[in-house]
Amino acid sequence: MSAIILYPNFHKKMIRAIIGFLAVVAGTSIYIVTHISFFLFFSIAATALLVYLIIRAFKNQPVLILSTEGLESFMSITAKEKIGLIPWREIINVRSIKSFGFIKAINIYCTPEFIATKDIHHQSKNSKFRDRFVIQLSNDELKMTHEELYSLLIKEWNKYK
Known part of the structure; x- marks a missing residue:
């Protein structure tokens, strides 16, 4: 019997990327207004996560393989x-x-x-x-x-x- 290969749902990944983008915008905006360094750190972390999510969204690698x-x-x-x-x-x-x-x-x-x-x-x-x-x-x-x-x-x- 051949392996069962489960691929990611592209729409779910794009929603995560949009949420990541909104987190970057929110964190950056709050930092610009308040100058609290936590929000700068949050923005940098959210940007890194956003980049990872975008790269993962366009890679069509399996999520789970059952063989x-x-x-x-x-x-x-x-x-x-x-x-x-x-x-x-x-x-x-x-x-x-x-x-x-x-x-x-x-x-x-x-x-x-x-x-x-x-x-x-x-x-x-x-x-x-x-x-x-x-x-x-x-x-x-x-x-x-x-x-x-x-x-x-x-x-x-x-x-x-």
Whole structure:
């Protein structure tokens, strides 16, 4: 079977770029009026984010690849370089979660052995969570709902684990 390749939704990416542009304009305008350095920093950070969003909007790279070997996420800036392919056998759990009551995400929990093979700096001081590695996936960039993405992940994980 061929891999399932999920591409980003161009309209969602352009809306993010417009919001980024508005943040740059707002931060710069407030700095010009008030001369408070926080707003200058905010404007510089917003400009960097805007440039990243514009570059990402015009690159037609996949966001998520589900193959017989495992999953590969490109949802964050460094996901491919730091994590790469996650074999299905290294995934121990997949959960749909809500943060703050309204932000939906999908947590993918990996085995401690998989974590040990990656250059991932785990910051949990709680020993209960130190051997867990969680990848969060979201449908923010996709042309599908959270529920559709979760169902697809569960189906593929159960098929190949």
